[in-house]
Amino acid sequence: MDDPDYGGRRVLLTGATGFLGTHLARRLLAAGAEVHAMRRHASKHTRLPAEGLHWHTADLTDYRSLERAVLASRPEIVFNLAAYGTTFDQRDRDLALAVNVGGSLNLWRALEATRCRLVHTGSCGEYGQIRGQVTEDVACQPTWFYPATKNASVVLLSTLGRQTGREVVTLRPFGPYGAADDPGRVLPHVIISLLNGDDVKVTAGEQLRDYSHVDDHVRAFLLAGVVPLRQTGAIYNIGSGEIVTLRKLIETVANAVASDAVKRVEFGAVDYRDGEIWEMCCDISAARRDLGYEPWVSLEDGIRRTVEWFATAGERAATAVTGS
Known part of the structure; x- marks a missing residue:
């Protein structure tokens, strides 16, 4: 399915060097957008191409740097994907609060002189201990600090949007995975270990999850940037809409690596x-209805693409993400 046309639209992207941000930046360029991307350090490594992007050195915790980036880019649409606490090694609570909550407020203040749309990123963890496929109207009860700060940012920006009339929409991604994902996450860890011939120790895998390929998540962001909104402050779950056990997910990964790779997975070895x-797991009916979102990449195809990327990543380190 073709992406929405972004021809000539000026876009500002925070979190451009992260997993989702990298994929989104490439697709925005392909859709014709004038992409202004933020990174905290000019020397920060990125998998994005050197040509086509307008880079701005800015940090969500530094209001003045955000103000300069906004003045220079004059965005029509802002995608806020920057966050702290998404990986197990990011455990500084003060920094999570400063980036996810304080940074969201700084970004809002920097945008006050513009009329751009703001597409914000929440977290599926905001819901906490849920049962079944959760809808957006379920009360959020996060159980750890990162999703608690993300929930605070969602409430803050949605409220400000309703108060001021600025178009604000939040997407809550469920289980994005794909090429160039962080090696510390479950799927890349399992893939890399099995490709290296190592044994993998995991839990019994009874957890229920919704995993969806990064290409589908990126399309949701592209749609959220341009479709007419039913209301400002709207929140949408983004995922596959299908439930899979973690065990089934890992078995699918193992089968994509090699026919006998599943023998090297020790289920139940980890508490x-x-x-x-x-x-x-999420209900995506609201995103289907309002954004025209539809997941297209099956779990089997998405896992196959991801395994293929990691299997050849060493040869492609210079260019990395291909926008599969």
């Missing part, structure tokens, strides 16, 4: 964590 989230 469940305290406060384990047993179900993290």
